[in-house]
Amino acid sequence: MSWLAFTIPTITYTGKVKEISLGPPERAVKVGNAGCYPFHLFEGEMGNPPRIAMEVYDVTPEDWPPAAREPFADVLSDPVAWAKKCVDVYGAEMVCLQLVSTDPNGLNRPAGEAAATARRVADALTVPLLVWGSGDVEKDAEVLRQVCEACEGKHLVVGPVQDKNYKKIGAPAIGYRHTVIASTPIDVNLAKQLNILLGNLGVPDELLVMDPTVGGLGYGLEYTYSVMERMRMAALTQQDDRLQFPLVCNLAKEVWKVKEVRLDDPKLGDPGKRGILMEAITAVLLALAGADVLIMRHPEAVRLVRGYLAEMMGVAA
Amino acid sequence: MPLTGIEIFKLLPRTNCGQCGVPTCLAFAMNLAAGKAELSSCPHVSEEAKAKLEEASAPPIRPVTIGAGEGQVKIGGETVLFRHEKRFENPTAIAMLVRDDMSDDEIAARLEKFRTLRYERVGLMLKPDMVALEAASGDPERFARVAARVHADTGGAAMVLMSEQPPLLARALEAVPGSRPLLYGVTTENLEAMLELAKAHQASLGVKGNSIDEAIAASQKLLDLGCKNVVLDGGARSLKAAFEEQVAIRRAALLQKFRPLGFPTIVFPCRMTDDPMKEALIAATFIAKYGGIVVLSDLEGHSLFPLLVARLNIFTDPQRPMATSEGIYPIGNPDDKSPVLVTSNFSLTYFIVSGEIENSRVPAWLLVQDTEGLSVLTAWAAGKFVADTIAALVKKSGIADRVSHRKIVIPGHLAAESGALEDELKGWQVLVGPREGAHIPAYLKNWQAA
Ligand code: SF4
Numbered sequence: 001m002s003w004l005a006f007t008i009p010t011i012t013y014t015g016k017v018k019e020i021s022l023g024p025p026e027r028a029v030k031v032g033n034a035g036c037y038p039f040h041l042f043e044g045e046m047g048n049p050p051r052i053a054m055e056v057y058d059v060t061p062e063d064w065p066p067a068a069r070e071p072f073a074d075v076l077s078d079p080v081a082w083a084k085k086c087v088d089v090y091g092a093e094m095v096c097l098q099l100v101s102t103d104p105n106g107l108n109r110p111a112g113e114a115a116a117t118a119r120r121v122a123d124a125l126t127v128p129l130l131v132w133g134s135g136d137v138e139k140d141a142e143v144l145r146q147v148c149e150a151c152e153g154k155h156l157v158v159g160p161v162q163d164k165n166y167k168k169i170g171a172p173a174i175g176y177r178h179t180v181i182a183s184t185p186i187d188v189n190l191a192k193q194l195n196i197l198l199g200n201l202g203v204p205d206e207l208l209v210m211d212p213t214v215g216g217l218g219y220g221l222e223y224t225y226s227v228m229e230r231m232r233m234a235a236l237t238q239q240d241d242r243l244q245f246p247l248v249c250n251l252a253k254e255v256w257k258v259k260e261v262r263l264d265d266p267k268l269g270d271p272g273k274r275g276i277l278m279e280a281i282t283a284v285l286l287a288l289a290g291a292d293v294l295i296m297r298h299p300e301a302v303r304l305v306r307g308y309l310a311e312m313m314g315v316a317a
Numbered sequence: 318m319p320l321t322g323i324e325i326f327k328l329l330p331r332t333n334c335g336q337c338g339v340p341t342c343l344a345f346a347m348n349l350a351a352g353k354a355e356l357s358s359c360p361h362v363s364e365e366a367k368a369k370l371e372e373a374s375a376p377p378i379r380p381v382t383i384g385a386g387e388g389q390v391k392i393g394g395e396t397v398l399f400r401h402e403k404r405f406e407n408p409t410a411i412a413m414l415v416r417d418d419m420s421d422d423e424i425a426a427r428l429e430k431f432r433t434l435r436y437e438r439v440g441l442m443l444k445p446d447m448v449a450l451e452a453a454s455g456d457p458e459r460f461a462r463v464a465a466r467v468h469a470d471t472g473g474a475a476m477v478l479m480s481e482q483p484p485l486l487a488r489a490l491e492a493v494p495g496s497r498p499l500l501y502g503v504t505t506e507n508l509e510a511m512l513e514l515a516k517a518h519q520a521s522l523g524v525k526g527n528s529i530d531e532a533i534a535a536s537q538k539l540l541d542l543g544c545k546n547v548v549l550d551g552g553a554r555s556l557k558a559a560f561e562e563q564v565a566i567r568r569a570a571l572l573q574k575f576r577p578l579g580f581p582t583i584v585f586p587c588r589m590t591d592d593p594m595k596e597a598l599i600a601a602t603f604i605a606k607y608g609g610i611v612v613l614s615d616l617e618g619h620s621l622f623p624l625l626v627a628r629l630n631i632f633t634d635p636q637r638p639m640a641t642s643e644g645i646y647p648i649g650n651p652d653d654k655s656p657v658l659v660t661s662n663f664s665l666t667y668f669i670v671s672g673e674i675e676n677s678r679v680p681a682w683l684l685v686q687d688t689e690g691l692s693v694l695t696a697w698a699a700g701k702f703v704a705d706t707i708a709a710l711v712k713k714s715g716i717a718d719r720v721s722h723r724k725i726v727i728p729g730h731l732a733a734e735s736g737a738l739e740d741e742l743k744g745w746q747v748l749v750g751p752r753e754g755a756h757i758p759a760y761l762k763n764w765q766a767a
Contacts, residue, residue: 004528005528005530006533006565006569008561008564008565008568008569009568009569009572009573013388032514039557039560040564041557041561042561046532063676091568094761100530105751105753105755105756105759106756106759187492215665217427217623217626217627217630218438218626218629218630218666218668219668219672221627221630222400222630222631222633222635223629223665224604225400225630226400226401226635229399229400229401230399233399257671257676257755258672259675259676260622260626262676265618266448266618267433267434267435267436267618267622268436268618268619268620268622269617269618269619269620269621270617270619271619272617273594273619273620274618274619274620274622274623276594277594277597277598277620278597278617278623280594280597281597281598281601281623281624281627282736284598284601284602285601285605285627285630285631288602288606300594304594304595304598305598306600307595308556308595308599310556311556311557312556312557312560
């Protein structure tokens with residue numbers, strides 16, 4: 001018998017993810033713009049490939065496993081030097097400053113101090129800067145408001161903005177032209193709702209990206225994975241305009257805190273490589289589910305994922 | 318494609334004998350099409366019609382079982398493209414490559430890893446599933462000897478026997494009788510001989526195409542010859558092409574009910590790179606995106622463990638909350654002065670809370686209440702994790718016999734329950750712990766029994 005050559009059954013996409021420029025216009029990094037499912041290049045355009053932001057902490061991390069500390073041992077206490085190392089040595093395309101020191105359940109450092117740190121890091125960088133608060137609704141309202149103000153003209157990307165503090169952070173973000181990261185707890189409807197609220201508040205579409213909330217590998221990653229696939233499906237095939245925003249995944253801090261990256265057990269192999277792969281595999285799965293920005297830690301994990309993404313996009317690594 | 322009532326009617330005897338319980342063959346056909354009747358109710362249906370009807374009602378991707386006994390592995394049977402649409406049925410089987418031209422020591426070392434690299438996690442055993450044995454030496458005796466060794470040393474793990482030469486495979490099959498391996502690979506040249514071997518040894522067949530078209534050609538032929546235990550390889554050996562191939566096969570099977578591609582797949586990350594770290598990322602891709610079997614060049618704990626956990630995540634049924642069983646969980650050798658914490662039995666909550674207690678290095682007793690798999694906040698809102706239920710758990714668990722103090726830490730989100738709980742638990746002091754798992758270590762470091 002004979003048959004025609006096989007062709008892949010394709011899907012017709014009716015919507016598109018918005019393209020958002022992060023950072024100052026003259027050196028912006030564009031994210032989003034997907035017109036097909038992740039890496040389904042045989043039937044559509046991916047727009048921009050997933051981008052990687054390397055994370056930097058505003059205070060010396062005390063509880064990191066050795067493998068995570070080692071590449072940054074010389075800069076762990078200096079966020080500016082750390083950020084520059086990410087860019088100059090590891091080729092970071094973007095940087096994310098994690099303001100953990102402000103956590104009221106932790107060091108509870110004042111908002112003004114964090115804002116000053118953000119300003120110093122922003123001044124030292126030529127790449128876009130994301131600034132991530134502690135996640136505490138009340139504290140973030142104060143911290144991120146001051147960050148927005150102190151970094152006027154820096155075109156930051158600030159979050160997490162939640163349904164309980166979106167007005168307090170959204171307003172200064174609009175005023176000082178920063179991009180907002182709308183953060184919801186792994187739920188399509190809540191995500192859509194918050195995007196609507198932010199729109200009503202006056203946040204223009206071009207200043208909005210989404211954080212679906214990331215569960216680490218083995219610690220709820222599947223929930224994030226499926227919620228992202230559903231969001232992409234809604235954006236691309238159901239024309240759900242309020243879900244057509246790029247997805248930012250703050251993954252490294254979830255991965256490196258789980259007990260399995262800390263255990264010393266010969267059956268778990270080399271602890272350093274294990275941590276790197278836990279991080280890189282999490283990043284890969286999130287990219288397959290639709291991530292547009294991956295916030296990562298270990299330079300080796302970054303290098304691996306960068307190569308992976310280049311291959312999936314069909315460009316030489 | 319499922320058949321319509323009329324199409325089914327044409328396959329029935331059309332005698333209207335009524336023995337199926339309805340008066341006419343047409344009525345019976347309509348019931349069959351609607352899934353309201355079983356074909357077996359008609360005693361007169363011909364073998365040929367039976368085969369056609371079964372074929373039409375088979376799942377879009379056939380389930381295939383490889384191996385026998387304890388080591389048996391089931392793949393395929395998938396019905397959706399995205400896990401949230403229903404669930405993924407059979408986890409991707411993870412196979413370790415062994416070549417028969419490796420030294421005996423190397424083979425022994427690999428089999429040792431296969432046996433020992435397994436991890437217990439919330440009552441589940443995470444482990445590699447198969448050994449893919451490649452006939453690289455060209456010597457049938459050597460191949461057979463190594464096959465027997467693999468079979469014996471792994472306690473009968475499911476095998477892929479890799480060779481395109483039927484005589485080589487025949488010799489190995491004799492050495493491992495009853496092991497029902499997957500024979501890889503079938504090409505249009507060796508197809509008849511391979512099929513004969515598969516039939517004689519109840520083995521399944523792995524189609525090896527150099528392109529998807531070649532794979533379709535071989536698989537169609539196998540279907541025509543009545544073979545249903547087929548696994549597919551379309552031959553792509555780069556990450557991007559293999560990803561495309563997996564999506565293509567899954568879609569053709571599900572969206573077009575294209576039978577020649579309605580089988581599980583075998584993917585070879587071990588052939589796509591020489592870098593073991595990169596290989597792990599490729600393997601993760603095909604765990605998420607549709608690999609039936611993923612063949613790894615070697616097993617190392619630092620890559621195998623993350624892959625097994627990734628597989629656990631992807632193949633978890635999204636419609637059923639994962640739950641841990643109710644009871645007392647000692648963490649880090651607690652004694653009678655150690656703190657007692659209580660939480661819900663949503664697996665994720667349990668993982669996070671127990672992980673953070675471990676991180677704190679403060680030994681503790683964790684009391685897990687059966688909240689029907691709901692998280693702390695959801696269970697509390699639903700009235701399933703409140704003063705009454707916690708008090709009942711404290712009493713029946715016997716935790717009072719394990720500790721000399723009378724203090725219990727409840728999640729921060731349950732602060733409103735603390736008064737009522739103290740009323741219910743006479744003699745106990747109720748402490749309100751942190752809302753977030755991440756704050757448990759700081760909290761425990763300041764905890765005092767006295
Ligand atoms: S038993 Fe079979 S042949 Fe008889 S009426 Fe029913 S379908 Fe027709």
